[in-house]
Amino acid sequence: MSTPSSDPGSTPPTQGQQAAIIIPHYNDVVRLRTCLAALVPQIAALTQGDGPGPVDLVVIDNGSTQDLDPIRADFPQARFLSEPQKGAAPARNTGVRESTAPCLFFIDADCVPDPDWLKTALDLSGWDGIIGGRVDVFDETPPPRSGAEAFETVFAFPQEQYVTRKNFSVTANLLTTRKVFEDTGPFDGTVVEDSDWCQRAVARGWPIAYHPELGVGHPTRNDWSALRRKWKRTTAENYFAGGTDLVSRLRWALRAGAVLASAPLHIPRVLRHPALAAGERGPCIGVLIRLRVLRAGWMLRQAVFGERPLNT
CATH class of the missing domain: 3.90.550.10 (Spore Coat Polysaccharide Biosynthesis Protein SpsA; Chain A)
Incomplete structure (x- = not known):
């Protein structure tokens, strides 16, 4: 301790x-x-x-x-x-x-x-x-x-x-x-x-x-690397929170598919957001899609190969 x-x-x-x-x-x-x-x-x-x-x-x-x-x-x-x-x-x-x-x-x-x-x-x-x-x-x-x-x-x-x-x-x-x-x-x-x-x-x-x-x-995190670090950590934390037995890992793999599918569903939310200027919506959508694809890949890899616990 x-x-x-x-x-x-x-x-x-x-x-x-x-x-x-x-x-x-x-x-x-x-x-x-x-x-x-x-x-x-x-x-x-x-x-x-x-x-x-x-x-x-x-x-x-x-x-x-x-x-x-x-x-x-x-x-x-x-x-x-x-x-x-x-x-x-x-x-x-x-x-x-x-x-x-x-x-x-x-x-x-x-x-x-x-x-x-x-x-x-x-x-x-x-x-x-x-x-x-x-x-x-x-x-x-x-x-x-x-x-x-x-x-x-x-x-x-x-x-x-x-x-x-x-x-x-x-x-x-x-x-x-x-x-x-x-x-x-x-x-x-x-x-x-x-x-x-x-x-x-x-x-x-x-x-x-x-x-x-x-x-x-x-x-706000002002660049891609900072945003990536945040979600890399959060994805690992959520993986362990859901359990690491076989059934939990199968559920995690299915959830990866849901994360990937959610990207286009959230595009209207970007387009309607009142705080964004017109020129900011396209880059936002690009980050949305890129991040959801990356998270789904991390989650599938965790489901198949596991991951080392955090803070060990």
Whole structure:
């Protein structure tokens, strides 16, 4: 088992805080800085006098090679921990274990919370269950959008559908309580950790709800290689989540066919999307078809040959 450690200058959690904000991080200092710059004023606005703030702001670094000293110096309000085991799931588990607040707020290092995100989260907190908030996407590059950016604009983070139809929230914007987390158990990094954890919690009887007033922004992946890496990882996680016995692998092969067939069915969605300019629709359709073909190929290969577990 990995042993987490406090980074130099980190302080222990303050007793009596209402919530812990858990942020896993790996080699994304620029975006982490933007995330913390959005959160710290919200914490300050809720802090009374010279007393402690209402939340424990915890960043868990996953072995970054980038220098974290400047961001530690600029954001003394945050506690920085280290988790040597690779993966956001072990990092999040460490953040929970090394904090004491009864409410747990999960957000990703590359997300930008709305100006009222923390106040909204605190207003919603104390409910033993799971809350998934809205996740909007934004571009970090000037227009026109690349095919990857256009694809993410149309298809990334349908959070309301995830919560209301599939009983999970992405961890980019998820609220829960320590009681629910301890009953459900830790995140599992060998599968799609957010859907697996939420569905385990729901199976144990904990309710889940969608609250669009709780909003964060997430950058679109701006090129094909970034989009490919995301879906390569997600395809592997979903393969293990479905089981690796013979029957499960046969089902996985059939699902590969469904993924391939879904590409033309989703073209009208691209053509109708109001956020895309006319010149962005063609590249988006190209990425849609290319990605579905690639995913189907990965899935068929997994069904036939298997795949090595993640984070091993």
